[in-house]
Amino acid sequence: MSEILSGRGIDLHYGSAQAVRGASVSLHKGEVAAITGQSGSGKSSLLYCLAGVLPVTGGEVRFAGRLLRDLGDEELSALRRDRFGFVFQYGELLPELTVEENTALPLRLAGQRKSPALAAAGEVLGRLGLADLRERRPSQVSGGQSQRVAVARALVHRPAVVFADEPTGSLDSANAATVLDEFLGLARSQGTAVLLVTHDPEVAAQADSRYTMSDGVLGAWERGAS
Template identity: 75%
Template sequence: MDAILRATGVELLYGTQRAVCAVNFALSAGEVCAVMGGSGSGKSSLLYCLAGVLAPTCGEVSFDGVPFQQLGDDELSALRRERFGFVFQYGELLPDLTVEENAALPLRLAGRRKSQAHEEAGEILGRLGLAELRQRRTSQISGGQSQRVAVARALVHRPAVVFADEPTGALDSANADAVLEEFLALARSQGTAVMMVTHDAAVAARADSRYTMADGVLARRVAV
């Protein structure tokens, strides 16, 4: 299957420290990929290069065949907003907004009418078991519920790719398993590719393809 997201010879330096070393990577439409590595391995730096948040020091990242370097700042921002979704370790929800308002944000930013955006957000929240919490402030819900809201926000606009940085790292094992199961099932049902980084082998085991990263070097793991 053709790659929807591709990195060629990507390197990233922080001063003189090389965080990402000559990485070649490809992600196909609908594929779930996991990159495992410890703290400081470079996995999060790679994720943010692939998402167009960080500009690599050298090499090229492209989406749908178009290199990021060919896009202006506004075009790159629109790409991240419209075609990508993000799930962070601690959710990064807006505490002054309701669950429904947080989930609807990508649709509102895309210009969708409030009523329509909230209707679509409500549908995906219902699929994640959050229908009864739609009008609560996110400061009033649990960690597991917050991460489900973050998943809803990442997927509500049916992005091509979701980037997940330690998506269950802040949860206990029971909540982590449940949230991950719901996240990946929903992404796969929409045909959304997922690129997630994790230190947890159990999380990585749910992916279609698995990589390890150490000292900035990415290596593909072959299932045995």
């Protein structure tokens, strides 16, 4: 597999506090990697460094061989919009949009016309068992359904990498297992690489590779059970 995303020697400071210390990560096309650790260990900060959301204090991040620090603001924004997808702990759907419109949002922001964008959204929603909810608002669906919509939104534009920050942390165990299975199954079928952070060992066990983080230090890579 070819490497799609890498971080080498990443440091991140918030003022005088150091959140990430010399972290190195490698992610390949179609790979699912998990970073585990307790709250405050620095795993979410590292995720956002790798996604180009937080500028690193030291070290480097590369996507498809290109250094993120060499990209201008517009180019970096386009990269996050077009090549990356994001799943957050609480879904963060826009309340004024329907389920279908929320799902289509990455395509619409990239300039795709409404009709094909909604058609693509409907296809992904159908694969996640959400076709009947297309016209509902986020307030009219359950927590588990809302998180599946967030997964559909992250994958609808077939990104190269999806960054998932505690994607099932707000769900009960049954809904968490369902969402995770659907998320990772669809991502793998599309050849999308997934980097997820979690404190849950059962979630991490679904990954192809795992890292453990503590006090800003990322432990050695290990291969998952899958």
